[in-house]
Amino acid sequence: MKLTKEQLDEIKNSQSQKNETKRVTSPELEKILYEAIPALDHGFVRVIDYMGDDSSIVQSARVSYGKGTKQVSTDKGLIKYLMRHWHSTPFEMCEIKYHIKLPIFIARQWIRHRTANVNEYSARYSILDKEFYLPSKENLAAQSTSNRQGRGEVLEGEQANKVLELLKNDAERTYDNYETMLNERYDGSIINENEKGLARELARMNLTLNTYTQWYWKTDLLNLMNFLRLRADSHAQYEIRVYADIMLDTLKKWVPITYEAFMDYRVGGTEVSAKGKIIIQKLIKGEEISLEGSGLSKREWNELMEAFDLKDKLI
Amino acid sequence: MKLTKEQLDEIKNSQSQKNETKRVTSPELEKILYEAIPALDHGFVRVIDYMGDDSSIVQSARVSYGKGTKQVSTDKGLIKYLMRHWHSTPFEMCEIKYHIKLPIFIARQWIRHRTANVNEYSARYSILDKEFYLPSKENLAAQSTSNRQGRGEVLEGEQANKVLELLKNDAERTYDNYETMLNERYDGSIINENEKGLARELARMNLTLNTYTQWYWKTDLLNLMNFLRLRADSHAQYEIRVYADIMLDTLKKWVPITYEAFMDYRVGGTEVSAKGKIIIQKLIKGEEISLEGSGLSKREWNELMEAFDLKDKLI
Amino acid sequence: MKLTKEQLDEIKNSQSQKNETKRVTSPELEKILYEAIPALDHGFVRVIDYMGDDSSIVQSARVSYGKGTKQVSTDKGLIKYLMRHWHSTPFEMCEIKYHIKLPIFIARQWIRHRTANVNEYSARYSILDKEFYLPSKENLAAQSTSNRQGRGEVLEGEQANKVLELLKNDAERTYDNYETMLNERYDGSIINENEKGLARELARMNLTLNTYTQWYWKTDLLNLMNFLRLRADSHAQYEIRVYADIMLDTLKKWVPITYEAFMDYRVGGTEVSAKGKIIIQKLIKGEEISLEGSGLSKREWNELMEAFDLKDKLI
C-alpha cells in the first residue's frame, strides 16, 4: 500500500486535531483514528469516525429496563447478558465509519450486507487508479474438490507463475486501453489532442474485477458484528477475511467488553439443532449413537461432531 | 417538566466531561449536549450523542465524486447541490442520538418512521411514572369539519373545562388502579403485604394513551430530515410538531449549512405535478386558466394556488 | 370475536374468488385465505395475500449457486442446508400479508420489529371500536419474583375478580368519556347537537392500552421467521404468543418444508457459547465439571443445563 503525499498530509492533519468534547470517547480507538491499516496489496482500512462506547450500550439498556437492570451488578455482566439473549437494540446505539480501499470483486461481496451506509468512489465522475489486486503466491489456491465455494491446495510453481502473469497482464492491458478510450491518463494529461474521449461511465466497463475501488462505509455496532461474524469466519473468502480481521481488531479497541462477549457467544459459539441436541444428550449419558435414525444427514452429522471437536465420531 | 435530583445530577455529570478527541465536533451542539429541553407539559428532548458535522457530508461526497467535486468551489455550494438533486448517501454519514420523553399516543405516531434505532422504557420490566399529558386550553381544538385528520376552532370555556377534567380524572384513576393491581406504588412501596401484585406486563394495559414514556432514538441525518419534513409541517399533529420544532433547532446548531439548504429546498419548497406545471406556464404567459380541462381536482387546484400564494385563484 | 355483517360479507366475497394465475400457489394456505382466525377475546389473524412457496426458495437459491446446487438432490435437502447455514436471501423471496386485530399494548411490542410494512387504523381519522382486551382468569398472573419481565403464579379468586373489574370499569369509563369528548358515538350519532366535538387526534389519548386496534402487516418469510422465533417463544408475553402461535400454523400451511427446517434448527435448537462448548465436551468425556473456573455465571450455567435437559446439573 502506497499513499500519495496528499493522502499522507490529510491523515496527518486529521490526526493532529485536539478537539474538546462532552461526548464519550474510546481512548484506544482514538489512537488509531484516521490511520491507514494496510490490507492485501494496495488496500487499506481506516476508522474515520465513531459514536459511543461500551458505556453507551449499558446506558441504553438501562433506559429500557429501568430499575430492572439494577439486578445485574456490572456493566460487563449486563453486556454479556444482552449478547447471550440476542438483545439487539442496545448494540444499535453505537456507530462507526470506515474508509476502505478494496478490489471490486470483494466490494461486490461486501455490499450484500445492506444495513450500512455507503459512499463509493464513482467511476462515472472520475478515473480509477491504476491499482489491481494480485494475490500472493501462497494464496493462489486451487478449486476445492469437496466444497463448491471453497479453496483446495495451493497451486504449484509453474502454474502459479502462469496465473499471476495472466492476471497481471490482463489487468494492465485493460487499464491501458481504458486510458486509451478515455483519451486521458490518470494524471489528467490528454493523450491525443485531436480526439474526444469516451464517456467515463462507459470506459470503466473495460476494467477487470480486481481493480481497486474505495468507499466510506458506516454501520452500527450490531450490524458490524453481523458482518464480522460471517466475514471473519473461516468459510469466508480469504480476501474479505483480511479486511474483517483488521476490523475485528478495531472492534476490540473500540468496545473491549462487547468484543469479549462477541467472541464467546458468537464467534466461538455454535448452534445445535433439535435433532443435534438429542445426539449430544445421548453422548453425555454414554449411550450409543448412530447416523441412522438420527434424522441428520451425513454432512450435518460431521458438522456437529466437528463443532464439539469429536474427531473420532466423524464418518 | 420536573426532573428528579438523580436526573439533574446525571445531566450535570455528563456535561462536565471534557474529553479530548480527534473527531470533528459541532461546537454549537456541544453547548446544549445532554440538556433536557422541555416539550409539552412533562416531556423533553435531549441530544445525547452525535457523529459528524457539515464537513463530514462534504468529505463523503468528495470520496464519491473524486476530482469531479473540485468544480464546486465551496462546501456550502456542494451541500446545496446535493440537497437540490436529492443525493442521499452523503447525508447518511452523520448520526445523532436523542433521549425523548413523550406521551404514548405520540410515540405510536413517531415509531412509524422505521429507519431509526429505538430503545424504549419497558413497562414489562418497570413501573411507569405517574405523568400524563394534559393539553393546555388553547390547544383543545374541535374536530375540523373540512379535514378528517385536522383540528378546527378551539373549544370554548365550559366545554374545554369539562374535557380537561375528564382527561385528568381518567388518567389519574387508571393510574391509581394500575398501582392497586401491581400492589406496588411507583416509589417501590408495597400496598398490601398479604397480596401478590399483577404482572407488570399485564397491569400496564390499564394506562391511558397520554401516559408518558421515554426512549433513546438514534438516526442518521438524512432520515432525521425526512422525519422533520413531515413532522415539523403544519399538517402534523400539534403535539408531535412541538418535538419536531425543538429538533429542528438542534439540527440548526449541529449542521448549520445543511439546515439552511433543508429549509430552502425541502421545508419551504413545493412540488408541482405535470398537470400543475401547465397551469403555471399559462399563468406566466398571462393566458386564461380554468379548472375545467386542467385535469386537476378542485382540491388539487387549490393546493397549487396556495403553494404559490395566489389567493385570488382559489375556488 | 364478533364480526359485523359487513365484515362477514367482505370475507365471503373475497373467498369466493376463483382467479386463474400463472403464479405458484400454496394450496393449504389458499384454503384459509381471508379467514378471520380468533385471537384473544376480540382479536383475529387473517392471511390476506402471499407470494411464493417452498419452490420459490429453491428456485432462488439455484439462481445464486448455478450448477453448484445440483449436488443437493432434493428441495428438502437444499432448504435444510440453507436454514442450517443461515443463508438469508432465498427466504426473503417469499412474502406474506396479514390483517391483524390486536390490543394496543401488544401492537406496541410488535412494532419493534421494524422490517415489515405496516398500515394501521388511524385514530386521527376515525373513531376506534369499543373493544378492549380483558384477560381470562387463568391468564391473570402475578409478577414473577425471579424474572423481572415474567409472570409467576396465577392470581387467586377474589383478587382476580377485583383486577378484572378494575380493568373492565376503567376501559368502559374511559371509552364513554372518549365518546363524550368527541360528542359522537361510534355509530356516528351526535350526542349533543349544540356542541362541537374534540378533535379525534386528541380525544384518543383518553383510551386505555388494552383497546383494540388493527393493521395490515406485510413481511418476507425471513423476517416472519425472525419474528416467530422471538414471539412464539416461551419467554414472550402470553398475549403476543397467542398471535405468534396462530401465525406459526399459517407458516406450516404456506411453506411446509421450510416450516419443518425452522422448527428443527431455530425453534427447537439451542446455542452454545465457546465456554459452554468446553463444559459439554467434558461432559461427553465423562470428566468432572464445576461452575468455578468455567467462566460461566450461575445463571448461564443453568441455562446451558436446561438446554440439554440435564436437570441434575442445575445449581
Add this chain to the structure above:
Amino acid sequence: MKLTKEQLDEIKNSQSQKNETKRVTSPELEKILYEAIPALDHGFVRVIDYMGDDSSIVQSARVSYGKGTKQVSTDKGLIKYLMRHWHSTPFEMCEIKYHIKLPIFIARQWIRHRTANVNEYSARYSILDKEFYLPSKENLAAQSTSNRQGRGEVLEGEQANKVLELLKNDAERTYDNYETMLNERYDGSIINENEKGLARELARMNLTLNTYTQWYWKTDLLNLMNFLRLRADSHAQYEIRVYADIMLDTLKKWVPITYEAFMDYRVGGTEVSAKGKIIIQKLIKGEEISLEGSGLSKREWNELMEAFDLKDKLI
C-alpha cells in the same frame, strides 16, 4: 439475447401453469409473466412473481383511514391523493419479483438501492457465461464537457470502431484466460487433465466489468417507484435506463392507476425551492426578475427555467 433450450423450456413450462387462486390478480401482468424481455445486447427483464394490484393499495388505505376514506369517491381519486401527499405505506403493500440479466457495472449501480431483496448468481460457486456488453455505435458517446457524469456527442467512425474493438478484444481475452486459469470451460469440459484449476472465487477477478451477471430482485411498489424515478430519468446512465424503461412498462401493466399518478406527480412533476417560488410568483405577476438578489446560483436558475420550459429566461 439468446436463450438456451433449457431456459426456453423452463419459461414455457412456467407459462403453461393454470393455477386457481383466491388472491387478486393483475390480468395484463399475467400475460407477460415469466417472459424474457430483451435488454441491451444479452440482457433481459423477466417478471417472475407479484403480489397485489391497484385495489390492494386502496384496501390498505381504507384500513388506515377507516370511514375517513369514504369521502374520496373512487379508487383512482384515492390513489392520486395518496401519491400527491406522499403517503408511503399503502404502496408498500404490493410486491414484485424480477429476474434480471445485466452487465456487472450496471449491477453495481443498481445495488445501491438497498431496499430490495437480491439473489445474485455466485461466481464463487459457478462459472459465468461468456457474454459481455458491447455498446451499439450510436451509444458510444464522448465524455460530456459540461457535465462530469454525462455523455456528450457520439464518437465518430474510426474512433468508434477502435473503441468497440478494444472492448471486444479485452473482454474475450480476459474471458479466455479466466477459463485457462479455471482449467475448465463453461460447458464443464476440462482443459488440461494434469492440472488443477484455480479456485473460482479467485479466477473471476480477471473478468471485465461488462461481463453479464443475473439476479432475482424483489421489491415493494413504493421502492420500485423510487428506483424508477431515478433510473428512468434522463440523467441516469443510458444502460440502466434501458432496464428502467422496460420495468416502467411492467409497472403500467401491473398497476395502471398507480402508474398514471406516478407519471403525473413524480416523473412529470418538478420541485421548486422556497427561493424558486418567489421567482415564479414574480413571473406570474409580470414583475421583473433577475439572477442577482434571487439567492439562486446560475445553474439553479437555469434548472428552474427549464423545468417550466422558459427558454428565453435561460442565462
